[in-house]
Amino acid sequence: MKLCFLANADSIHSYRWIKHFAEKGHVIEWITLTPPNSSFAMDGIKLHLLKGHFLFNVNKIKKILKEIQPDILHSHYAGLYGLFGALCDFHPFVLTVWGSDVLLTIKSIVKKPLIIYSLKRADVITCDAVSMQKLLIKLNIEASKIKIIYFGVDTETSRRPLTNEPTSEGADRTETPIVISLRRLNPIYNVETLIRTIPFVLKAKPDITFIVAGNGTEEIRLKKMTELLGIPSNVQFIGWIDHKDIPRYLNKADIYVSTSLTDTTSVSLLEAMWSGAIPIITDLIPNRELITDGENGFIVPVKNPQVLAKKILFCLNNPKIIEQIRRANIKKIDESYNWQKEMGKMETIYKQLL
Structure with a gap:
């Protein structure tokens, strides 16, 4: 297949997806507004870097599509790239929503109609949470064209061995307990709550x-x-x-914390579950799709450092329960959030559109 993607080239999530299909032997054209991250290997990918005014870029994309004649056009993120795809009137058109592109913009009386227009123009929409699927249906998007495809975990990456498993490279441990946060340092991820939690924890475990x-x-x-x-x-x-490098850090961590104020299915959470780091995350609907409080992780109220501190200390003081949680999460990821399996599902969708 010849696949053309509209997506930011500096995003690891776009890159993982697009690189996967390049490595599978498909012909890949990538139209973007941003230069690729310097760490991304672009073998097998032809990049088209756009510059200039919005309307100029729409016409430029139309011209590129006419020249390359792809089998499928796929936009990642329902904001600008989704609108680009919708305005090009190319089909089959696939649109992947990421979460904030819908959750935040539908609150705007200006942006909401543009998001809905893009969603309605797509032949297939993929999202990575049941809660997002339900929201799209509430926006009067046809349910039959909404598919759940998770940004899953590459289960071939190393993880911390469970009890009675041999140790593996990258799973080296330290005696000092480690708590890790992998979210960006922007207001929406509320890392301030974690910082305010730390003094409460250190009083008990310095x-x-x-x-x-x-x-x-x-x-x-x-x-x-x-x-x-x-x-x-x-x-x-x-x-x-x-x-x-994320698996190396997660394999050393005892606890993974996410204090985000909004989310869909967090890739870093999935990776933490696979690695064996115990997840302690905020009480958001998508998080509850992944974590049952007390069974395979812990759910805490938003902006509550005292409760977060108690959960961190509980994890550090109860190693037997923690081992059970690790086993449950590794099984869950392998069965339901396996990157290779999810991309296999996506390839089937592509083929069905031809």
Whole structure:
């Protein structure tokens, strides 16, 4: 197949998806507004970098599509790229929604009609949460064209061995407990709540290390906050990390924390579940699709440092229960959120559209 994608070229989620189909031998054309991340290998992918005014780019995309004659046009993210795809009037047209592109923009009286227009123009829409599927139906999108495809986990990556399993490369551990956050340092991910949680935890267990990955608009403020709270020696801000390095960090972590204010199916949460890090996440509907409180992780109220601290300490003080949670999550990921299986489902959808 010849597949043409409209998507940001600096996004790891777009890249993983598109690179998968390039490696499967399909002809790939990628139209984007952003240069690719320098760490992305672009073998087998032809990139078309757009510049200029919105209307100019619509015409440019139409011209590219006429020249390359793809079998399928696929937009990732229902905002600008979804609108580009819809306005090009090319079919079959697939649109993948990511979450915030719908959850946030439908609150805008200006953007909501544009999002709905793009959704209605698509022949197939994919999303990665049942809650998102229900929301799309509430927006009067035809249910039969909405498919759930998860941004799953590559289960071939290393993970921490369970009890009675041999140790593996990349699963090295430290004696000091580690709590990790992998969300970007932007207001929507509310990493401030984790920072405010740390003093409560350190009162009971002063030898814990908190790793805060990612970058964003809140980075300087959060670093200053750790200074004001007197906890800089326990917090490591490690910045943006390459996706290929995430398993190495997760394999060392005891607990994964996400304090996000809104979400769909979080890829970093899925990766944490596979690695064996115990998830403690905020009480959001998509999170409840993945985690049953007390069974395979823990759900905490939004913006509640005291409750989050109690859950972190509970995990560190109950190793037998934690081992059960790890086993449950590894099984869940392998059965339902396996990257290769999900992309296999997507390839079937592509073929059905031809």
